[in-house]
Amino acid sequence: MPWRDRVRRVLIAGGGPAGLYCGLLLKKANPALDITIVERNPAGATYGWGVVFSDRTLAEFREADYPTYREITDRFVVWDAIDILYGGERRRCGGHVIAGIARRALLDILQQACDARGVRLRFQTEIAGPADWEGVADLVIAADGVNSVIRRAYARVFQPSLREGKAKYIWLGTRRVLGAFTFIFRETPFGLFQVHAYPYDGATSTFIVECAEETWRRAGLDVADEATSLAFCESLFAEELGGQRLMSNNSKWINFATVKNNAWRHGNVVLLGDAAHTAHFSIGSGTKLAMEDAIALTRACEQYPDLEQALAMYQMERKPAVEAFQEAARASRTDFENMRRYTGLPPGQFACHLLTRSGRISYDDLRLRDPLFVDGLDRELAAAVGTGRAAGGAADRSGASDATGPSGQRAAGEPAPPPSRLEVAPPPAFLPFVLRGLRLENRIIRRARPVFAARDGLIGGEELARLAALATSGAGVVMTAPVAVSADGRITPGDPGMYRDDHAAAWAAVVRAVRGRSTARIAITLNHAGRRGAARPRAEGLDRPLRDGWPLLGPSPLPYAPGHPVPRAMGRTDMDRARDDFVRAARQAHDAGVDALHLHCGHGYLLGSFLSPLANRRTDEYGGRLQNRMRFPLEVLDAVRAAWADRPLTVALNATDWERRGIDVEEAAEMARVLKTHGCDAVEVLAGQTTPDSRPAYGRGFLTPYGDVIRNEARVATMVGGHLTRTGEMHILIAAGRADLCITEPVLSEDVERATDPPFSLSLLRLRSH
Amino acid sequence: MRVGIGLPTAISAVPGSLVVEWARRAEEGPFSSLGVVDRIACDSYDPLVALAAAAAVTRRVLLCTMVVIAPLRNTVLLAREAASLDALSGGRLVLGVAVGARQVDYDATGADFRERGARLSGQLAALRAAWEDERIGPRPAQAGGPRLLVGGTGNDVFGRVARYADGYVMGGGPPRLFARMADKARAAWADHGRPGRPLLWAQAYFALGDDAVDAGMRYMRDYYAFTGPYAERIAAGLLTTPQAVRQFVQGYAEAGCDELVLLPAVAHLDQVERLADAVA
Secondary structure (H helix, E strand, O other): OHHHHHOOEEEEEOOOHHHHHHHHHHHHHOOOOEEEEEOOOOOOOOOOOEEEEEHHHHHHHHHHOHHHHHHHHHOOEEEOOEEEEEOOEEEEEOOOOEEEEEHHHHHHHHHHHHHHHOOEEEOOOOOOOHHHOOOOOOEEEEOOOOOOHHHHHOHHHHOEEEEEEEEEEEEEEEOOOOOOEEEEEEEEOOEEEEEEEEEOOOOOEEEEEEEEHHHHHHOOOOOOOHHHHHHHHHHHOHHHHOOOOEEOOOOOOEEEEEEEEOOOEEOOEEEOHHHOOOOOHHHOOHHHHHHHHHHHHHHHHHHOOOHHHHHHHHHHHHHHHHHHHHHHHHHHHHHHHOHHHHOOOOHHHHHHHHHOOOOOOOHHHHHHHOHHHHHHHHHHHHHHOOOOOHHHOHHHHOOOOOOEOHHHHOOOOOOOOOOOOOOOOOOHHHOOEEEOOEEEOOOEEEEOOOOOOOEOOEOOHHHHHHHHHHHHHOOOEEEEEEEEOOHHHOOOOOOOEOOOHHHHHHHHHHHHHHHOOOOOEEEEEEEOOHHHOOEOOHHHOOOOEOOOOOOOEEOOOOOOOOOOOOOEEOOHHHHHHHHHHHHHHHHHHHHHOOOEEEEEEOOOOHHHHHHOOOOOOOOOOOOOOHHHHOHHHHHHHHHHHHHHOOOOEEEEEEEEOOOOOOOOHHHHHHHHHHHHHOOOOEEEEEEOOOOOOOOOOOOOOOOHHHHHHHHHHHOOOEEEOOOOOOHHHHHHHHHOOOOOEEEEOHHHHHHHHHHHOOOOOOOOOOOOOO | OEEEEEOOOOOOOOOHHHHHHHHHHHHOOOOOEEEEOOOOOOOOOOHHHHHHHHHHOOOOOEEEEEEEEHHHOOHHHHHHHHHHHHHHOOOOEEEEEEOOOOHHHHHHHOOOOOOHHHHHHHHHHHHHHHHHOOOOOOOOOOOOOOEEEEEOOOHHHHHHHHHHOOEEEEOOOOHHHHHHHHHHHHHHHHHOOOOOOOEEEEEEEEOOOHHHHHHHHHHHHHHOHHHOOHHHHHHHOOEOOHHHHHHHHHHHHHOOOOEEEEEEOOOOOHHHHHHHHHHO
């Protein structure tokens, strides 16, 4: 091939798995190449203990080079279970095929294979500056690791970024031979310690200890020498180590550095392995990614005649794949850094949360891998319903009302009921849930889509029929789209309302119709549109002001968008009136027989605009710091709570404005905590729309990560939507303690819509069948 | 799902008479729409002018831009052209808009490449307003103006679809990718409390027949040369056999696409018949 004519000499900096494997594969593809691998360390030296590969990675090795694949797999320890040691219990989940090998053994195999093929290996040779590589080879491969010298030399081209994680970790080994990939979580007076450990040959295991930096300091490890650190960890994990020592290999407590590069190539220089990217060890992929790089680079060189193009194709192939992995690694790292958030979860949910942290394993995957694990989890969750344990999860620990049943209000110290003898259990989303004494048949809330067909707030027979039809959707709760608490609180003139007697009568008819059809509960969403009011119906878009609208209200005289009507900054009278409107609507809903009340405090409507600094610029006691911004919404909540008596009351809240200087998830968690103390039974997690400039990221389950944080940080029951359309998605959310209730919108019937509903008004358009 | 065909307006040195004849033949069926792309710094026809010519020789097919690079244009003039075309064609215009991918087109018109996203958002709101502005004629034939689609794949795109438009149009890719993008559009739509569901349109390139494949591949490599190494991969997606077309169409139909417009990579009139045979 033409590239062979131009590329004769190849210099590989770095004799780790990436460099060696790349040298081997290139030489195999083109024996005429003159390949030199330069390594700083002596031949036998190594850092790190074992490395792991998944079965899928092994299959790629088999394709790429069969002899080394055979040798590698001969030396492997293969296991398929993950053990999670937490809260005094061991949970094992099988079906995750993982293979471990000593890093030293892997290097030996690759070095010998390189030798045999005639790849030149030079040890104890330093690559220090451009003179060492410029002009000495036609292709320079920078496989010189996290601190790559070559990458640094062309930093302006590669634009590397190095970001350090928050946790401290140390990479150790032990003669204790573990039977599975093992996660250990250990509470200490200093804080939480966690271990990632796995066997890699018949005699040794990798043992990584990790903790928060404050914990590390409190334990005195910041000033401890190596021996003291080892002794500390040995005594902490004496039981799991079974009397075996921990071994150091020049090991130090460090922060994990994530390396990314904007470009991976520059002229004839290309980055490979850790020099190009790193991914947090909790998903065990560093060596895997490095060796996959070698395979991809070799393939690109074989496929494309031009070196420049080959390197471009290599980058194009690998960069997105690696970045997707880094994203999963980032999510995993963040989970480990915030593990304290989840230590309130019962062991089964905790294990499930851990196993599904990357978002890559679904409920169905988990069931396929280990049906017994999932059956056990289902039973555990089902048994917890009504006991005040587990299924309500983290929310229960704080002891407030919520989540798992009338007995959820059990006084602390009261003995737990006897363990359940459940032998079969429905999957998690089909479990009942008790919301302030109200039993829901399952965890699924079916929300109606808005239709904007009401007249002066009065819904018609068609809308009634639509809502009634949802009663038979199978969901435990039917929830309305926003219903206005006053005429000027409507988003559009077509919004349904709850502010006149005939409105209440119409909603009572809806309640009767739902009751007549199923046991589904009915929840009404009460809203005041605030500065998003007086807009046109949304058939052609959002927030299009009416030509002759009504005066708008808001925390500050800021229009929703440029050119929109300016709202009046609310004075005391306005606030009292709006609060009273909510209260009257709540009373009417009560009289209409509505089961649950949902208070809209998100998406930039009136109450949401008070909460967000983007819309609230007040300087009085209703603006500024969070406590002030929450003041008016809390006044409304308190008044509504009093009027609504002891019935379920939930709140919709923005977990993020998706905008700079807007609400972020930490602040939202604080809000959720406060709302709970004011009698809010569950929080719906929303995002964006506080202004038209929010920068959203949509996709399946886009609200899930926010809901997870709010639920487990604030220990409050959560309702999460965000385009959940499959029951499997909902099961895993409940099972992993990421949400308590799932909100679904009509996409479930999408296939029906697709078949019957001509999406376009021009009915003359038909595909002619020839 | 319905299938449309593109006009050969962005292929170099295509005579105007051929574009018009192409439209006439497409009207014979089985296609439901005629699509055009938009380039400035390139030997190509203006999309709205080309569709106006097509409107004059057709009565049935929809006329759609896949897409117009709106930030290159004055918003009111674009709105007026679109309204005129909609009125002249009896309400057949579907206006797809996006920011486009090529900086050369921005340089050629003096538009600001970096501000393109924000500008498009503003234009989307202004287009509707202009169609309703009594002072600016003509009235579009469709109530509320031509259907608006937004194209692109970035995160911001789906917020724009839900906030301002009637649907989403994807610029190319395998059915799996379309399914993912369609999911994002649906997610955004529901999140914004829009009634119903978004229209979902897409496009792909074809060159059918042994005599057309090479020229088609050359066109693709050339048209997408600005993407560097990606061009080869995009070219590899060219549909060159009836079987490939049928499978592709089926994949998109299953992913929930409403209308797939197949754009020509070769400007020979027999391509219209070949595609008609393939999708019939």
